[in-house]
Each structure stands twice: as structure tokens, then as C-alpha cells.
Amino acid sequence: MKLRTKIQLLASVVVVVFVSLTNVSVYLFYENQSFQSEAERVLNQTDAMSQAVSTVPYDELILVNVIQSYIPSEGMIRLINQDEESFHTFTTDESFSSISTSFTNSQTAQTLTTDDQERYVIASKPLIWEDGEIVTLQVVERLYGLEENMALLRYILIVASIIAILPAVVGGFLLAAVIVKPVQRLSETMVHVEAEGNFQKLNEQNVTKDELGQLTVAFNKMMERLHRQFKQQEQFVSDASHELRTPLTVIDGYAKLLLRRDIDRSSPLFKESLLAISDETKQMQHLTEQLLILAKDDEQLHVEKTTFFVEQLLEEVTDRFQVATNRSIKQISQRSSQTVYADREKVKQVLYILVDNALKYSEGEVEFVVDRKKDTVYVRVRDYGVGIDEQEVAYIFDRFYQIDAGRNRQATGVGLGLSIAKKLIEAQQATIFVESKQGTSTTFTIGLQAGEDCESDE
Template identity: 35%
Template sequence: MKLRSKIYLYSSVLFAVLLVIMNLFIYALFSRMLTDNELEQAAAETAKIAAAMRRAAGEVTPAELLRAYVPVEGMLRLVAADGSGPAPVTSVSEQELSRLKPDYYEMRQTEMLRSGGHSYAFVTVPVIWADGTVMNVQMTKSLESTMGTLRVLRLVLAGATAVALIPLLLSSRLLSGLIMRPIVQMTATMREIKDSGKFRRLTLQDNAKDELVEMGDTFNGMIALLESNYLKQEKFVSDASHELRTPLTVIESYASLLKRRGLAHPELFNESVEAIHSEAVRMKELTEQLLLLAKHQEQWVLSMKHLDLEELVRTSAKVFHNAYGREVEVQSGGRVEAYTDEAKLRQLLFIFLDNARKYSDEGITVNLEAEGRNSIIVITDRGIGISPEELPKVFDRFYRVDAARSRQGGGAGLGLALAAEIAGAIGAELSMHSTPGRGTAVTIRIAAESRGRS
């Protein structure tokens, strides 16, 4: 059974059962109140008759008294302690009541009894008769009018229940459709994604804030993540196959050269080994960058904390000087702090310092300053620069300015793309200004305090 049918069936049955229980409760309560009221009236009427009969007992015969006070639809009788007494008097319509066996009761009693398929109110009141004996004045009164009212009430409640079930069933179907709509949309969307291979989102009502919309938002978020990972994977495969082909070809060519002519021409050995080693190192760096770019930012392990930027930059500049022998001048007007991930920011600095080293032979300068709630790092070189039309593309993967960033002088075109990914992960903003022939300045803007702090 489908979920829609289950919701429709269970909700319909539940609502129907609740409606029936409510109507049964209403009927039972009204029936109890109506019969209790009739019994109270019968008891009061019997008490009045008993008092009147006692006052007239010495003047009028019991039979005449019974005929005088007999109810319109019922019976009136006198019963002595031994069960004897005058013949009961009944109304014309209730002759069958006279056949009931008389019973004597010591205490006043009121109850409802059934005889011949009809309902009656029975009341017995003990009275002291004129001769000193204790007699029961017993009245049996028909409750058929009350039972008729209850029958009408049963029909009305049954009809109301039947009529109410129609909108109830329709509302249950509407409810099941409303609940199942986003699920059906999800199923259709997933089936379409599977068949077409293209990612789609659910169309949601912005004004609704219920759990179904929340589920749809979660689904769209999951699809966005899957699409992002899929595109990263697709891009990774394309980029890797494109960029790894050249170093692998070089390595294969030199290995083949060594295999064919290495023994006969020893002078080729150093050249071939150097070329193979160089391409292997470049392929290793390229692979590491590709793997990092293929990982989603949310999967990166970050350790955000408050840092002294001047200390971090000076330490990085010293390491860079020791590795490449290039001087890096650090300028700071005072203490500058930032809330970021130390390892990722250091990696970001090395990417821009390495680019400055590759495309500039002159000194490299790093300026630190505080600007409001942000801290700013500016890395400046006086190298060949980048033309204005090329500047917007430098953060794209595998993009290289052909005139200046050839394979001999530059990298694979992944460094700045990786820098953009790192900046996005740690919440930094990057901007680049460059003038051909005069140099390039890269600005890193980082929050000085945690965004959660006031």
C-alpha cells in the first residue's frame, strides 16, 4: 500500500472513530439527562398523589382514589406489606401493566423498567393509611415519548455522522495529498536527475515555514552539495587528465630515450634523469593541488583562533627567505590581529609570495594594517605585472598569462585558484591590482574578531 493511501486510510478511520465516539458520548449524556429528568418528575408526581390519597383515605374508597389519580399512560396501584391490595387501575392504552406482579417495598424507590418492549418509570412511595397500616403507592408511567425523542436523536446523530464523513473523507484525501506533495516532487526530481544526469531543485513556497518546506530546503541543499561535488569531480578528472598528460609524456619520452640510447651515450643520462626528476616533482605538486581543490571547503578541517598577524607574516617571510634566498620586507604600523586558521593563512601567504618570487626579480614587500573590524595584508612585488584584461581571469583554474607565465617560468595555473578556495574557507577576501611592467599587489582582508563576537 502506498504511503498516500496509508495516510488517507489511517486519517479517515481515525477521524471517523473520533466522530462516532463523540456522537455516542453526546447521545449517552443526553439520554441520561432526559431519563433522569423523567424519573424525577415521576417521583415528584407520585409523592403528590400519595399525599393526596392519604388525606382522602377515610372519605373515598381506594379504588376511587386510584381511578382519580391514574396517569394518562400508565398504572396506579396500592400494595400492602403482604402483597394484597385493591385492583390496579390502568389507562386505556396500558392494560398490559395490570398483569405485572405486585411487590412491596419498605423504602421509596425510583427506577426504569421495561415491559412488553416498552419503557416505563416506576415509583413506589410508602404511606401510612387511615387504619394505621403501611401501604405502597406505586405508579408506573410510560416513557415512550422520551424514548421517541431519543430515537429521533439517534437518527439525527447518525445522519450527521454520515454527512460529516463526506467532508472528512475529502479533507483526509486533501491532507494526504498535501503531505505527499513534496515527497512526490522529490521522487520525480530524483528520477529526472537519474534519467537526465542533470541536477534540479524543488520549487518551494517561500511563505510557508512548516516541516515540509524545511524538508524541501534540506533536499535542495543536499542536491546543491551533490552537484558541487559532482562538478568538482568532473573538473578534477578533466584537469588531471589534461595537466598530467604533459609530464607523463616527458617522463615516458626520456625513459624511452634512456632505454634506446642511454648505454651508448652516457652524456644523455644526467639530462634524462634531471628532466624525469623535474617532471616528477612538478607532477607531485600538481597532484597535491588538484586533490585539495577537489575537496569541498566544508570538508576542510579548520582551527579558527586569534592570531598576531605580524608575528605570523615575519615567521613566514623568514622561512621563505631561507628556502629561496629572496628578501621579504615586512612593514607594520602596530599590532595587527586576525581571527582565522593559522595553517591555511600561512599557505595562502606562501602562494602569493611564491608568485611574487617567480615573476619578479626585485624585492617583495608585505604591509600590515588594521582597518575598522578588518585586518589587511598587502603583498607587493615589482615584477612584470598583469594586463587589465587578464586580471579578472587569474583566479580561474589552469589559467596562465601566456606571455609571462609559461611552463618554464610558471606553474600549472592552480596556485591562485587554490588561494581563492583557501580564502573562501577561512572567510578572507582577496583582491588584486597590477600594472604591466611595474608590479602586482595582492590584498588579503581578514576579520579582526570572530563574527560571533560583539
């Protein structure tokens, strides 16, 4: 069943049920009130009759005349003794006599529906008879007028229900069209995307601000993201193939050179070939390891968070690079003994990447700056080199993206370091971003979760 049909059917059923329940409730309420009103009317008539009977001297002829003056056009009046026997009956139709007699010494009024669906009101009132005996004065009246009114009410409610349901069905059809149209457009677009392999977006003109409009906007954002990721994947495969092709070509060339010539192992050419093969193999191995890291999902990185002092980790990184490069790395901490809750080895790997870049693209001092805001510890790696152009900052974490080599002609690499750094940081639900002023400085900032034993800033 189509969604439009379901909405139409559901809307129609809801309206039919609501209208039906409403009309049935109105009918039953009116019927109950009408019965009570008729019963009260007949009871008042019975009370008036009893008073009239009690005010006249006892004489059977006079009594008969008084009682007959109160007989309903469709009813019966009778007197019932304590043995529940009727000793005086006055009726316009002998069929009323079939109604069972009932003695009562209290004033009552009730309604009766026969098997033929005829409705009666029976009102009873006790009287003291001439010999002191208590008898029951009973008045029975057939409710012809009420039946006619109830039949008319049923007809009116049925017509009103039809009049109310028809617009509701039409409204359900229009509502289904309004709701289903954008969903149908979305479905058709998705089928087209699957069939054609493109990333078509929905038209956002005249988009409403309701959930359907939000669905359109969300779909377009998803298409845009998928298209961007698809392009990045194509670029990634292309760049990876290109980067792997170069060392493989060098290795193949030197290997063929060694095979073609009978070269003495002690000759410079032999050593040069082996060194070239070794260097290119290491380069390719390093590139492959980086690609494998980028290819892993966050769950496959096996993040193992622990609480550790960030200053101690920075000292290890500082000692490692100062010995290897003989460059100055300064550590600045706003507060002492800062701890973080993160994967220590992965944070260390990220710091290696950031410090290595800082040393490549600057000649002066590199700084570590540590501070904290609320539950986040920020570690900043700052260099005072040539900086990054504002237009390039947005792409700095993209795979294989390399800034103009003019910044540092000695800088080497394939542009995967910062992509790996971002992946390792985001796998820990942490943050990394860059701020740079061209010709002045560049600062990479890592935001890590503070350790439990740290005091929060107020």
C-alpha cells in the same frame, strides 16, 4: 500501500472516528438528560399525588378514586408497607406487577431497564397511613415516548454521520491528490535522473510557499549543486590528466633520449636530461600531493586545533619569505597578543600559499593585518599589485583556475594553491574570502576562532 491511499485511509478513519465519538457523546448526553427529565416529571407527579391523598379524609373508596385519577396510561401505582408488601396496587397492565417492591422512607426517583430493553421510571415517596404507619407510595411509568424519541435521534445521527463522512472521504481524496502530486513529480524526476544520468529540475512555476513548495525548491538547488559538482569533477579529471601528461611526456622523452644514445655521463646533454627528469618529477610529485589533499574529506585532514599566538606564526612566515625572496613583508596588528584556536600547521600552510601568490603578482610591499571582531580574529594578506578582475573573483578558489598570465608572466603553478587553502580553512570551520580592486590591491582574509584567553570586544 501507496502514499495517496494511506492519506485517504487516514483522513477517512480520523473523520469517521471523530464523527462517531461526537454523535455517541450527543446521544448519551441527550439520553441522560431525557431520563433525568422524565424521572423528575414522574417524581413531581408522585409528590402531587401524595398531597392529594393526604388532603382527603380516609375512605377506601375515595382513596381509590383519587389514586386512579393519577394512574399513567402506561404505568402502575401501589402502596408498600414496611414489610415490602404491596397492599394496594393500581395498574393498566398486569406485567407491571413483576417489578419488585421496595420500601423507602425517603423520596427517590430512578430509571430501570429490563432484559427486554424496556425502560421505566420508578418514583417513591413516603406517606403516613391512617394508623400512623409509614408506607411508600410508588409510581411506575413505562417510557414509550422517550424510546420513540431516542430511536428517532439514532436515525438522525446515523444519517448525519453518513452525510458528514461522504464529503470527508471526497475531501481526503482531493487532499491526497494535492499532497501526493508534487511528491510524485519529485519521485518521477529522480527515477528519470537515475535512468538517464542527467540533472533534470522540477518546474518552479506556480510553486506554493508551503513545505511542498520548499521541497521543490530544495530539490532544484540540490540538482543544480550536483550538476555543478559533476561538471567540476569532470573538469578536475580533465585538468589533472592534462597537467600530469606534460611532465610524464617530458620524462618519457628524456628517458628515451638517454636510452637511444650512448651519451657520456660528463656531457652537457646527459646532465640536462637528468635535470629535466628531476625537475619534472618534483613538479609531478608536488602536483600529486596537492591532488591528494583536495581529494580528502574534511574528516581525513586530521584537524588538530590548539591555542596559539597568531603574531608569532606571522613572524615565522615573514622570516621565511624575507630570507628566500628578499622582499619586504610588513605586519600590522590592531591589538597585541592575539590568540586563535585553530590547527597551527594548516593555517601556516595557507599563509604560505597566500604570501607566495602575493609575491608573485606584485612587486611592492606585502602586508599582514590582524584585527578582531567579537569572537573572530581576522588575518589579512594584502598586496599592492595589479589586482584581480571583478569577473574572476568568483572563480579564484576553483581548482585549476588560473588568472590571465598577463598579470605576471613569471608566475607558475597549476591553479591548486587557493583551492587547497580554502579546503584547509573550511575544514577548521573557519572562513576565507578575497577583496580586490583591479590595478590597486588584493586582500585575502582568513577568519579564525579567537582563543579563550583573548578578551572580547564590546
